Structures are given as structure tokens and as C-alpha cells.
Amino acid sequence: MPQEYAINYGAVVLAAIVGLMAVLFMFLTNYLLAPRRSSAIKGLPFECGVPAAPFTWSQINIRYYIFAILFLVFDVEAVFLFPWVIIYLKSAPIVFYEMLVFLAILLFGLLYGWKKGMLEWQ
Amino acid sequence: MPVVNLSLLLPEFLVAALAFAVFAADLFMRPRQRNVLSVVSAVGLVAIGVFTYWFLQGKSESLYNGVLKIDNYSLFFKVFFLAMGVMIVIASASFVKQYLSHPGEYYGILLFSVVGMMLMSGAGELLTAYISLELLSFSLYIMASYARDNPKSNEAGIKYVLLGALSSAILLYGISMIYGATGTTTFSDIAAALRNLDAVNPRLLIGMALVLAGLGFKLAAVPFHMWAPDVYEGAPLPVTAYIAIGSKVAAFALMLRLFGEAFLPAIDQWRMLVAILAALTMSVGNLVALAQTNMKRLLAYSSIAHVGYLLIGIAALSPMASTGLMFYLVGYSATNMLLFAAVIAFYNKEPRDDISALAGLADRSPFLAGAMAAALFSLSGLPFFAGFIVKFYLFSAATHEGLLWLAGLAIFNSLVSLYYYLMIIKQMYINQSPDKTPIRVSGGMAALVIALVIAVFVIGLYPAPFVDVIESATRTIFPATMMASY
Numbered sequence: 001m002p003q004e005y006a007i008n009y010g011a012v013v014l015a016a017i018v019g020l021m022a023v024l025f026m027f028l029t030n031y032l033l034a035p036r037r038s039s040a041i042k043g044l045p046f047e048c049g050v051p052a053a054p055f056t057w058s059q060i061n062i063r064y065y066i067f068a069i070l071f072l073v074f075d076v077e078a079v080f081l082f083p084w085v086i087i088y089l090k091s092a093p094i095v096f097y098e099m100l101v102f103l104a105i106l107l108f109g110l111l112y113g114w115k116k117g118m119l120e121w122q
Numbered sequence: 123m124p125v126v127n128l129s130l131l132l133p134e135f136l137v138a139a140l141a142f143a144v145f146a147a148d149l150f151m152r153p154r155q156r157n158v159l160s161v162v163s164a165v166g167l168v169a170i171g172v173f174t175y176w177f178l179q180g181k182s183e184s185l186y187n188g189v190l191k192i193d194n195y196s197l198f199f200k201v202f203f204l205a206m207g208v209m210i211v212i213a214s215a216s217f218v219k220q221y222l223s224h225p226g227e228y229y230g231i232l233l234f235s236v237v238g239m240m241l242m243s244g245a246g247e248l249l250t251a252y253i254s255l256e257l258l259s260f261s262l263y264i265m266a267s268y269a270r271d272n273p274k275s276n277e278a279g280i281k282y283v284l285l286g287a288l289s290s291a292i293l294l295y296g297i298s299m300i301y302g303a304t305g306t307t308t309f310s311d312i313a314a315a316l317r318n319l320d321a322v323n324p325r326l327l328i329g330m331a332l333v334l335a336g337l338g339f340k341l342a343a344v345p346f347h348m349w350a351p352d353v354y355e356g357a358p359l360p361v362t363a364y365i366a367i368g369s370k371v372a373a374f375a376l377m378l379r380l381f382g383e384a385f386l387p388a389i390d391q392w393r394m395l396v397a398i399l400a401a402l403t404m405s406v407g408n409l410v411a412l413a414q415t416n417m418k419r420l421l422a423y424s425s426i427a428h429v430g431y432l433l434i435g436i437a438a439l440s441p442m443a444s445t446g447l448m449f450y451l452v453g454y455s456a457t458n459m460l461l462f463a464a465v466i467a468f469y470n471k472e473p474r475d476d477i478s479a480l481a482g483l484a485d486r487s488p489f490l491a492g493a494m495a496a497a498l499f500s501l502s503g504l505p506f507f508a509g510f511i512v513k514f515y516l517f518s519a520a521t522h523e524g525l526l527w528l529a530g531l532a533i534f535n536s537l538v539s540l541y542y543y544l545m546i547i548k549q550m551y552i553n554q555s556p557d558k559t560p561i562r563v564s565g566g567m568a569a570l571v572i573a574l575v576i577a578v579f580v581i582g583l584y585p586a587p588f589v590d591v592i593e594s595a596t597r598t599i600f601p602a603t604m605m606a607s608y
Contacts, residue, residue: 105142
């Protein structure tokens with residue numbers, strides 16, 4: 001049992017090391033290759049890619065929230081999909097179809113939003 | 123892991139499928155056709171109601187080891203909620219057409235909230251109960267702010283969602299405390315843990331108090347009622363009716379099962395707390411209602427007062443009180459639905475919601491004035507109306523459990539409430555209005571109002587069949603030993 005434990009954690013450690021290396025590699029490549037030209041706009045705090053708003057009370061486009069909600073829906077879907085992937089082969093067939101129903105409901109939501117013009121940015 | 127017989131959840135699946143069908147139809151219909159969806163929803167709900175009654179009758183099972191229960195109790199409430207959904211859809215039809223946009227989403231969201239209520243009545247576990255409660259609440263947040271161009275409706279939505287989030291947090295904190303103390307969230311295991319404890323530990327007491335407070339917010343029980351008048355006033359009228367009736371009945375369906383199946387062994391610890399909550403709620407609701415000049419705010423305070431009466435059923439928890447409570451829910455829903463239907467029918471012709479707008483209604487529409495008067499007499503608890511007999515059942519159950527002072531206070535409060543209900547009747551029958559144009563009521567609304575007037579009288583004069591059904595529902599949530607003495 002402890003051995004199995006160690007092997008499982010070995011995988012975690014390995015993933016952590018590889019992940020760390022990958023990030024370091026990316027930063028390093030960036031550091032070596034990127035041109036360096038500073039300008040005023042680059043010094044601003046980063047807010048989702050748009051120029052920072054001058055006032056705290058300025059209006060924010062509702063579409064940010066709609067996209068955020070759509071993103072969240074599929075984010076949560078993934079949370080449910082991971083445990084399902086592990087067990088569905090070993091479980092009764094209904095477990096498989098239940099997830100398909102869940103996905104169909106989410107897909108319906110996406111299509112509904114699409115048809116209602118949620119995905120257009122104007 | 124055993125495979126669960128999911129076919130027992132067919133009623134919920136069908137309502138959800140109906141909701142999806144309404145959403146899908148909304149996509150492909152031209153805006154003017156979309157009001158047909160009210161007919162689709164109403165007919166669909168009626169069909170599902172009949173099916174549910176036929177399909178679930180006599181079935182008694184619990185799914186996922188007690189997470190969801192299919193029994194007489196949940197059957198009673200499921201049919202109740204479906205019937206309520208039908209009535210709200212009928213009452214909404216011309217209102218939505220006249221004052222609101224996006225009818226497809228309105229009816230779709232309404233149907234989702236019905237699913238939430240149905241699951242609440244069957245939940246046998248705290249987190250399932252919480253999730254179904256949220257399904258109902260989220261739908262209501264959207265519906266409260268449905269009149270998008272009306273700032274008051276927006277205000278109602280914001281207040282409702284903020285207070286709703288707060289109450290959910292309190293409820294969840296209470297659930298986590300109970301889980302910490304007993305190691306389980308299923309109702310029957312909590313009851314078993316409570317029975318085995320020599321002394322109830324403070325953590326468990328705090329947990330139960332927090333759950334009570336969280337549900338108190340949803341019910342608008344004093345001191346957690348601050349949101350109710352503003353939300354009632356701002357929300358579109360049919361939604362106000364839905365919040366005043368649907369959400370209350372659903373919360374009590376959940377609460378009665380929770381307290382009956384889980385917290386009953388510790389009744390000595392929480393009885394006084396609930397009794398005080400009931401006393402405060404009915405007194406504050408009635409006294410503040412005396413000063414209202416806006417119909418919706420008056421109805422808000424009146425419904426707070428009725429929540430106070432209903433909480434007596436929890437404080438005096440016994441099979442008799444449970445029957446009284448469920449019967450009160452039936453009588454209260456029929457009566458309040460009647461009053462709201464009449465007010466909506468009036469509002470559809472004349473969009474004013476101050477009480478003085480009702481002046482001279484007896485001349486302008488004797489039908490609506492008579493229906494409203496019947497509803498108001500019933501709400502105040504006069505004999506021959508539903509309101510009397512349901513109060514009689516509930517209050518006598520309270521005296522049976524030794525809560526004589528609470529029953530006395532409730533009767534005194536009923537007398538106070540008679541005053542402000544009579545003030546409305548005075549407006550309609552004695553005061554005159556310069557405008558004498560008769561008010562015509564549309565066919566669907568007239569049918570709903572007539573059916574509800576009949577219901578209010580039938581419940582008041584011949585309660586036996588209702589009580590029989592309710593007793594069989596009570597039997598499923600109390601242990602057999604308690605039913606023997608009933």
C-alpha cells in the first residue's frame with residue numbers, strides 16, 4: 001500500500017517538475033526573443049485586454065458578463081466530466097446516457113444563446 | 123452501487139422537458155405568436171398533474187439512499203405545485219401580453235421553478251434540499267426583475283438576489299454545522315444521531331438555528347422580512363403572487379419534512395425559538411399592514427402575518443399540527459390566489475396598485491369586488507370561508523401541544539387583520555369613484571376566479587376530503603409510534 005502511495009505521488013511530483021520546466025522554458029524563450037520597447041499603455045494594469053477605465057464608476061459592457069457566464073457553464077461541465085470519465089466504463093449503461101443528457105442540456109443552452117445573438121459582440 | 127429507478131422522477135423530467143420545449147418553441151416563433159406559449163404551459167402542466175397523480179399514487183420509495191423520497195407527502199405537494207403553476211400561468215397570460223416582453227422565457231423560467239418546488243417536497247437530504255431551493259430562488263430572482271424597463275422591478279430583483287444570497291450562505295453554514303456535529307446530511311440519519319445524543323451539543327443547536335434563519339429569510343419571517351415588501355411592490359403582479367404563494371408553500375414543504383423527519387427528536391431545544399419567531403412574525407406583519415396604502419405592500423405584510431400563523435405548525439410539531447399546517451397551506455394558497463387573480467384582472471384594465479384605486483369597484487365590476495371580498499373575509503378567518511376552518515385545525519393543534527398562548531395571540535392577530543382587510547372592502551363598496559366605466563374581465567381570468575371562489579367555499583364548508591388526503595401525507599413523515607396516538 002505505501003508503495004502504491006509513493007508511486008501515485010511520484011506522478012504528481014513528475015507533473016509538477018515538467019510543468020515548472022515548461023513555464024520556465026516559456027519565460028526564458030520570451031526573455032531571449034521578445035523585442036523590448038516600452039510605451040505608456042504597456043505600463044497600465046492589465047484588464048482583459050482593453051485599456052484601463054479612467055473612472056471606477058464607468059459602465060462596463062454587459063457582454064463581458066454574458067461571455068463569462070457561458071465560459072463558466074462549460075468550465076463546470078468539465079468539472080463533472082472528469083469524474084465521469086473515470087467511472088463510466090465500470091458502471092451501468094445508464095451512467096453513460098445520463099451524462100449525454102447533461103451535455104445535451106448544455107448544448108441546448110449554447111444553441112439558444114447563439115440563436116438569441118449572445119455570441120455577437122457589437 | 124445499485125441502479126436507481128429513475129422512472130419515479132418522471133413528473134420532474136416531464137416538467138423540465140416542457141420547459142425546454144417552451145424555450146425551443148420561443149426560438150422559432152415570431153414575437154406576436156409567443157403568447158400562445160402560456161396555453162402550451164398551462165395545458166402541459168395540467169396533463170403532467172393528472173399523470174403525476176395517476177403514476178405516483180401509492181408509491182413509497184426513496185432514491186439514492188434517502189436523498190429523494192417518493193411518498194404520499196411528496197405526491198401531495200407535487201400535485202399542489204403543478205396546480206399552482208397552472209393557476210399562475212393563467213393569471214399571467216394577459217398581464218404578460220400587456221406589460222412584459224419575452225413571454226417564452228417567462229413561462230420557461232416559471233416551469234423550471236415548478237421543478238425546483240417539486241424536488242423540494244421530495245428532498246430527504248440537506249444538500250439536495252438546498253439545491254432544489256436554489257433552483258426555485260434563481261427562477262424567482264429573474265422573474266422579480268422581469269419588467270426590465272421599470273426601475274422598481276430592477277430594484278426588487280437586486281434586493282431579492284442579494285438577500286437571497288445572504289440567506290443561502292446562512293443556510294449552508296447551518297448545514298455544515300449540522301454535518302460537523304452528526305456526520306451526515308440525510309434527514310433520517312440526523313434524527314438517529316439526535317436520538318443517540320445524551321445532550322444536544324451547542325454546535326448542533328447553532329446549526330439548527332442557522333438553518334432556521336436561512337429558511338426564515340426565504341419565508342420572510344420576522345426579523346428576516348425586510349426584503350419582502352420592496353420585492354413584492356417592485357415585482358410584476360403575477361410574480362408577486364407567485365412569490366407570496368409558491369415560494370412560501372415550497373419552503374414550508376421543505377421545512378415540515380426537515381423538522382418532522384430530522385429535527386423532531388430535539389424538539390424541546392428548538393420549540394420555543396420557533397414559537398417566538400411565529401409570534402413576532404404574525405404580530406409585526408399584522409401591525410405594519412395596518413398602515414399600508416399600497417395594495418402590493420399590504421399583501422406583502424399580510425403574507426408575512428400568514429407565515430407567522432403557519433410557523434405555529436412547526437412550533438407545535440406533531441402529526442396533528444402537520445395536518446393543520448398542510449391544510450392551512452391549501453386554504454391560504456386558494457384564498458391568496460383568488461385575491462391576486464382579482465387584483466391582476468383589475469390591474470390589466472387599470473394599471474394602478476394603490477388601495478384607493480379600488481374605490482367604487484362594487485359598481486364598476488360587482489364580480490371582481492365580490493370575489494375580492496370573499497378572499498379578504500377568508501384571509502381574515504371568518505366562518506364559512508376556507509380561512510376559518512384551516513385556522514381552526516392549526517390553532518387547535520397548537521393548543522393540543524400546550525402552546526395555548528401562541529394560539530391565543532394568533533386569534534387576537536386575526537382580529538387585527540380583519541381591520542385592514544375590511545378597509546379594502548370599504549373602499550370597494552362604500553367609497554365612490556368619479557370613474558364609473560365598468561371593468562370587463564377576460565374569459566380565462568373569470569374562469570380562474572370563479573373556480574377559486576368555489577374552492578374557497580368548498581374548503582370552508584366540506585373539508586373532510588382534503589383532510590383525508592393530507593392525513594395520508596402526514597403519515598409518511600412521522601414515525602408510526604407517533605401516529606398511533608394521533
